[in-house]
Amino acid sequence: MFLARVVLFLAQFGHLGHFFCDNDAYTNSAASTAAHVVTNNVLHVAFVLLFCHSFFYSAEVILILNFVNLSALYFRQGPHARSVQHLPSSGPLAWTFVSIYWNLAIALAHRGVETQIFGLIFIWSPLGYGLFAFIAYKDVTMIMCLGILAAATGVGQLSIKAKLAHLIPPFLVAGLLLVLCLLAAIAGRGSETIGNNEKNGVDCGSPQAEDEESGADEQMTRERRICSQVCPPLYWSTAG
Numbered sequence: 001m002f003l004a005r006v007v008l009f010l011a012q013f014g015h016l017g018h019f020f021c022d023n024d025a026y027t028n029s030a031a032s033t034a035a036h037v038v039t040n041n042v043l044h045v046a047f048v049l050l051f052c053h054s055f056f057y058s059a060e061v062i063l064i065l066n067f068v069n070l071s072a073l074y075f076r077q078g079p080h081a082r083s084v085q086h087l088p089s090s091g092p093l094a095w096t097f098v099s100i101y102w103n104l105a106i107a108l109a110h111r112g113v114e115t116q117i118f119g120l121i122f123i124w125s126p127l128g129y130g131l132f133a134f135i136a137y138k139d140v141t142m143i144m145c146l147g148i149l150a151a152a153t154g155v156g157q158l159s160i161k162a163k164l165a166h167l168i169p170p171f172l173v174a175g176l177l178l179v180l181c182l183l184a185a186i187a188g189r190g191s192e193t194i195g196n197n198e199k200n201g202v203d204c205g206s207p208q209a210e211d212e213e214s215g216a217d218e219q220m221t222r223e224r225r226i227c228s229q230v231c232p233p234l235y236w237s238t239a240g
Helices: 002-020 024-052 056-077 090-107 113-122 125-137 140-159 164-200 207-230 232-239
Strands: none
Touching (some): 113 164, 140 164
């Protein structure tokens, strides 16, 4: 979890670089997300301070607030978010989502069998969130981050020699999210190809295109006929 967060913080340098980009669209996009990114960093610092001093319930409140902040950014961007928007939204949002139950599991570690059952149910939540990201946005970045975090959870369970019932679900969730990631990448590539064809007007075989071509030929024939009637010498000289 710590290494994943370090990678996400380093990735923010790519977001900062777009402020100095010559592309106005990238610069405006980075500027519109700056407030959410700063809020995310501030709330994360508060979470780390509370977590390190074992104030787990207060840290849980901070995580929930940050989840709301990053969700607002994510839904505001819509389904066509570019890489400049994935850096400050999808990755940190996936991390915060997983951290909510990770921190809560630490806070309720010694509360009995009920909390273990709750943990076994909640470990499947990244798969549900990944399905939402796939159906709504085909977001490869979000699904991939959730898969990596699910696999990291499984490795953590393996390191403490957890029971088989606690060990299998994280790796199973990670595998299913990997399949979803591949499907989202294929679907996104297909949508991009169709969009480029429509943008470039590649539809030469359509009935509308054929009608327009025949209409242009008729117009040209009509103009030639008028020219031959008005000025025959000039017409035959240009036609020859």
